[in-house]
Amino acid sequence: MNTEPQLSTITGHALVWLRADLRVTDNTALNRAIASGLPIIAVYIATPMQWYQHYVSGRQIDLIERRLQVVKQQFNDINIPLLILEGDDFSAATDIILNLCQQYQINAVYCNRQYGWNEKQRDRAVEHALLMQNKQWYCSDDFCVLPPGSVVTKQQQMYKVFTPYRNAWLTQFLMHNYQPVTNSDTVTPSAQCADLLAGNIDANCNLQTFNYLKQDSVLWPVDEGTIQQRLQMFCETKAEYYQQQRDFPAIDGTSCLSPYLAIGALSARQCLASLLQTLPQCVEINKDNGAFVWLSEVVWREFYNHLLDSDERLSKNQPFQLYTDNVQWLENSDHVHAWQQGQTGFPLVDAAMRQLATTGWMHNRLRMITASFLTKDMLCDWRIGEQWFMQQLIDGELASNNGGWQWAASTGTDAQPYFRVFNPTTQSERFDPKGEFIRQWIPELESVPDKYIHAPSLWSGFGSVNYPLPIVDHKQMRLLAIESYKQAKTEYDNQREA
CATH class of the missing domain: 1.10.579.10 (DNA Cyclobutane Dipyrimidine Photolyase, subunit A, domain 3)
Structure with a gap:
């Protein structure tokens, strides 16, 4: 269900369910929840057995765990408690969400869409359970700059080859404003959840470490300032020369931002906004234009996510050919x-x-x-x-x-x-x-x-x-x-x- 609620029609709290979007700035689900006018609670649900089934690396889980502590403080600063819970796998999500709805009078759940087949099945199950209890479900496209299904051929089919996809992607990108939305552009959440912050949150909702075999991710800082600084420094000092340097591993010529994009500590919109601000010529199709070549790498990420959304075989160990x-x-x-x-x-x-x-x-x-x-x-x-x-x-x-x-x-x-x-x-x-x-x-x-x-x-x-x-x-x-x-x-x- 995607229709935005009228403020008068929903009471209680709104729940923001974080997944691969571990940030406060430019988070579509959070911004939609803020716009609802409801007091907000946020939750992250760790699923160790699902991670093992998906072969998620211990370093990425360590990075997520560290990043969540930063995000928890950021949410706290805008009067939103962030609960960190754990279930075995995706099937546990339904009961966890329903229990939170009952415990904290939550009537609307906001999240950002994920495109893998297992993730889609999880979300369908949660949505169905919420609707059965007359709860609202709002799932937004946020992981990509352009949502899956929006860049298609004249026959309304997903592109099979990258270059024509990129050309169509660029045409659509330039026609619309896909700028990040900062919290300063939205209403600051009220302090109506202050009682929750004051100690009414169950102690079990403050998980500090995940039950997963982790590896140290210390090479990757997780504070907001350093992440944004790395993006800005790349755009200002490396992007222009990206085409000449990107293929030589002995040269520090790439952005190294991919871990932050993977967990959502940084959005693709933020990356392109910074690139456009620094090097406006990045949208000019030229294989010798370093900024354009890096933009193309972001579009490759979009291409693969759009394919994943359109073809469930890619989630099931099956080849495309x-x-x-x-x-x-x-x-x-x-x-x-x-x-x-x-x-x-x-x-x-x-x-x-x-x-x-x-x-x-x-x-x-x-x-x-x-x-x-x-x-x-x-x-x-x-x-x-x-x-x-x-x-x-x-x-x-x-x-x-x-x-x-x-x-x-x-x-x-x-x-x-x-x-x-x-x-x-x-x-x-x-x-x-x-x-x-x-x-x-x-x-x-x-x-x-x-x-x-x-x-x-x-x-x-x-x-x-x-x-x-x-x-x-x-x-x-x-x-x-x-x-x-x-x-x-x-x-x-x-x-x-x-």
Whole structure:
């Protein structure tokens, strides 16, 4: 139900249910609740068993936990108590929300929509239960700048290829005002919840730590000032040169804002507003325009989320290209383990995987290289890599992670066919020419001359280096991968004709 209530028709309290939107500023659900005029209570529901089922990394959960303490104080400053509760999984949400409605006389629930299939099922169940008790449900689009379903072809279908999608996205973006809404633009909530803040909230509603195996996320500050400063500094000092620097992992040329976007500590609207204010030319289509290239990365995020919303298969471990279900993947657990541990014998692949294991983050160019290596050089099922990344990434997010892996595996929406196979050695030579990034993460290669840093096994002194030989022959595996995909497509086409 999306119709905004009249102030006179609803009494009691409003509940703002936080999910992947851990911020006070530019939060659509919060702003709609404030506009209702009702005193507001906010809630965040931790679901550890669901997180395990979704392979959410311990670093991301630690980041969420730390960020919630900041958001709790921000809500407190505007007279809104934030309750932090825990249920096993999404199925627990219905009872938790209904109990809160009864306990605190809540008659309207506000939240921001999520696009995964499990999340949609959870929200349908909660909405149905609320409507059965004559409660109001208001679910807004907030995770994307343009809501899913708003950027479609003339046939009202979701775009399958990025570039025409981006062109249509830009046309619509420029036609409307998608500026962030700050709290100064809204009515400050009244202090009618002061009695709740004063101690009437149940002690069980102040959960301090989640029942989840966490890893330290201290590399990522969670205070509002630092997050906003990082966005502003990127727009002012790096965005202009993003196109020239973004592919070189030894250069600090990317925004590193993805963890904040993933948990909603920062909105995509805020990112684009800051970029437009600093570099207005960012909307001009030009592949040499660094600001436009970064804007395109934000649009890629929109593309993958719109796809996730439109096709439930993407939430269910299924490929977008149906014929790729017939690819005969190789099952080699030793090779998978070597890839996970950064011991493949291909230095840039290994350096990237060690960066991921140590920090929970990986440079975007390296995400493409390591994913291509797993799916093409190892001919390993992309879903194994997708799961491993989710378990490690501090910025893990279903739509982007799935979209990236399916792109690398040639199973997703892509204009490029299956015979695109990255050569890990030439990628290394091109994007880490002096081996600076490699040596940072693989200290055992410190003594290897620059000439051999990308293929150290060819160096005469390799015997003294504690580093593995390459686990695969790239040329052979490239041919095998192409043939495997070709056979899968032929088999699929024959099945359709039969």
